[in-house]
Amino acid sequence: MTIKKRLILSNIMMIALPICAFFLIEIVLATILLYRNVGENWTELFITLRFVGMVIVLIVTNGLLTYVVAKSIIKPINKLSEAAKEISNGNLDNMIEVKGKDEVSRLAETFERMREQLKKSQEIQAQYDEDRRELIASISHDLKTPMTSIKGYITGIRDGVANTPEKVDRYMEIIQEKTNDMNYLIDALFLYSKLDLQQVPFHYEALDLQAFLADFVDEFRYEFVQGDEQLTYMVEQDQDYMIRADREQLKRVIMNIVQNSVKYMDKSQKQLSIQLKSEDEQVIVEIKDNGSGISEEAIDHIFDRFYRADASRNTATGGSGLGLAIVKRIVKEHGGKIWAKSKLGEGTTVCVALPKERGNGLADYINH
Numbered sequence: 001m002t003i004k005k006r007l008i009l010s011n012i013m014m015i016a017l018p019i020c021a022f023f024l025i026e027i028v029l030a031t032i033l034l035y036r037n038v039g040e041n042w043t044e045l046f047i048t049l050r051f052v053g054m055v056i057v058l059i060v061t062n063g064l065l066t067y068v069v070a071k072s073i074i075k076p077i078n079k080l081s082e083a084a085k086e087i088s089n090g091n092l093d094n095m096i097e098v099k100g101k102d103e104v105s106r107l108a109e110t111f112e113r114m115r116e117q118l119k120k121s122q123e124i125q126a127q128y129d130e131d132r133r134e135l136i137a138s139i140s141h142d143l144k145t146p147m148t149s150i151k152g153y154i155t156g157i158r159d160g161v162a163n164t165p166e167k168v169d170r171y172m173e174i175i176q177e178k179t180n181d182m183n184y185l186i187d188a189l190f191l192y193s194k195l196d197l198q199q200v201p202f203h204y205e206a207l208d209l210q211a212f213l214a215d216f217v218d219e220f221r222y223e224f225v226q227g228d229e230q231l232t233y234m235v236e237q238d239q240d241y242m243i244r245a246d247r248e249q250l251k252r253v254i255m256n257i258v259q260n261s262v263k264y265m266d267k268s269q270k271q272l273s274i275q276l277k278s279e280d281e282q283v284i285v286e287i288k289d290n291g292s293g294i295s296e297e298a299i300d301h302i303f304d305r306f307y308r309a310d311a312s313r314n315t316a317t318g319g320s321g322l323g324l325a326i327v328k329r330i331v332k333e334h335g336g337k338i339w340a341k342s343k344l345g346e347g348t349t350v351c352v353a354l355p356k357e358r359g360n361g362l363a364d365y366i367n368h
Contacts, residue, residue, distance in 0.1 A: 013065055021057040025050060076104045080111055092119040142185055146178035153178075188322040195329040202246040202333055206357050209283055210241040213276055216254055224262060224272065232273040239278035242357040249330045254285070256323045257350050261289035271347075282336070282356055288349040294342040302340060303328040 079096065086094040096112040153171045155161075162168045194200045217233040224231050235241075254274075261272060271290040276283065294302060303324045331338045335355050342348035 014062055017061045018057050022054055025053040073104060076108060080108055087115060092122060143182060146182050149178050150175050192322050192326050195326060202249060204244050204246055207243050207245045207247060208241055209243050210235055210276060213274060217274060220258060229270040234273065235276040236278060240356060241276060241278055241283050243283060243354045244357045245334055253327050253330050256327050257287050260323055261287060261291060265289055265291040282353045285352045286349055288347060290347040293344040293346055294348055295344060299340055299342055
């Protein structure tokens, strides 16, 4: 019951209860006085007792109703006051119990939602601070390693350790290689930061993903197939593969995944397959390799920034730990999803699901 209705009912009861009590008192007093036959003074006594009874009834009914109504309002307000004090002291774990459907209960419900949002914001801020510390630590580590190498080789040249032209050339090549690694890391970090802040412009267009991947495979085949390597492209024919995407950013996604797969292949005969599937509301690209695979513990974290399932292997191959994190951000901007499946010793499959273009598929694209 709302407070307004409660107050109206209380005012009605303050009138109705005394009236009913007055009639009851008169009947009782009249019965008693007549039954005992008090004589000629019964009228004066009746009036006195009736007046006293009326005063008592007014005091009791008004006091009782005021107490009940005030308690139903003040008690939850006191709870809200205590909760506000807890929040002001930084305690966001004090849950507020919401009972009833009056204005105070709705206020308590709103207050509880505010507490939950504040707690969620606090958790997000704490996670953000933790991520920032990890990010700074990772950047420092990844920049310090090549920087230390560069300083060492420069010192070797300056101190005459590289005492032949061949050694000098070799040292300079290593310095240039480490510098390129640092430059790649900085570029990747800059791109990831811009994606994280949603400062990268996306130019969406209707895109036939089947034709797009066919062109990509033809272009990449010359880089990948050099001996026993195998690159296959499989697609279900007569399906709708129209999506809305940024062509350049989507190419970055496919290229990063493919290069990451090729980088960690440990078999003598490298095999890479790209498969395209069509579902009701989305298209799925599966990129499968026959590399060393990823453990179950690491598979859920490979898209986290600076995560390395095998730190030593990544260091050897020059991985920045940001490639798949960038891929995940770009896919998310396209409204899609990305995940991976893997078995140690057998290989890894990375799946990218993208929503289909709304409309009539290829006909819309041609008209566009």
